[in-house]
Amino acid sequence: MLKIMKQVLRFSIAFTIIALVTVAAVFQFSKKEHFESGRLGYYRMEVVLKDNCWIYEIYKEDTLFIRQEYIPAVQGQQTFESAKDAARIGRLVLEKLESNGFPVVTIQDLKANHITFKPI
Numbered sequence: 001m002l003k004i005m006k007q008v009l010r011f012s013i014a015f016t017i018i019a020l021v022t023v024a025a026v027f028q029f030s031k032k033e034h035f036e037s038g039r040l041g042y043y044r045m046e047v048v049l050k051d052n053c054w055i056y057e058i059y060k061e062d063t064l065f066i067r068q069e070y071i072p073a074v075q076g077q078q079t080f081e082s083a084k085d086a087a088r089i090g091r092l093v094l095e096k097l098e099s100n101g102f103p104v105v106t107i108q109d110l111k112a113n114h115i116t117f118k119p120i
Helices: 002-030 083-098 107-112
Strands: 033-036 043-050 053-060 063-068
Touching (some): 043 083, 063 083, 083 107
Antiparallel strands (some): 033 043, 043 053, 053 063
16 A cells, blocks of 8 residues: 555646646746837837747737737848847847837848848
C-alpha cells in the first residue's frame, strides 16, 4: 500500500510540474510585447506571435493603423525570424510616423537593423 501511495505521489508531482511548465510556456508565447511611444503618445506598437510568425501592429490612438506580417521592402512573403526583428522595424516605422514621415522601410533600413532576409 505504501508503495502505491509513493507512486501516486510521484505521478501527481510530475503531472503538476508538467502542467505548470505547459501553462508558463503558453503564457510566455501568447503574450504580446508592448512598446509604447514615448514622444507623442499618438501611436503605439505591439509585437505579436501570429501563426508561428512574428508580426508588428501599429495603432493610431486605439485603432489598428498598420499590421505588418511580412518583412517590408523584400520580395516574397518573408517573415520576421524573431520578436526582436519585428520590434526593431516596428520601432523604426513608429519613429517615422512620430516625426510626420512616411513609414517606408528600405533594404538599407533592414541591413542597418541586422534583419535577416533572403534576397530573391
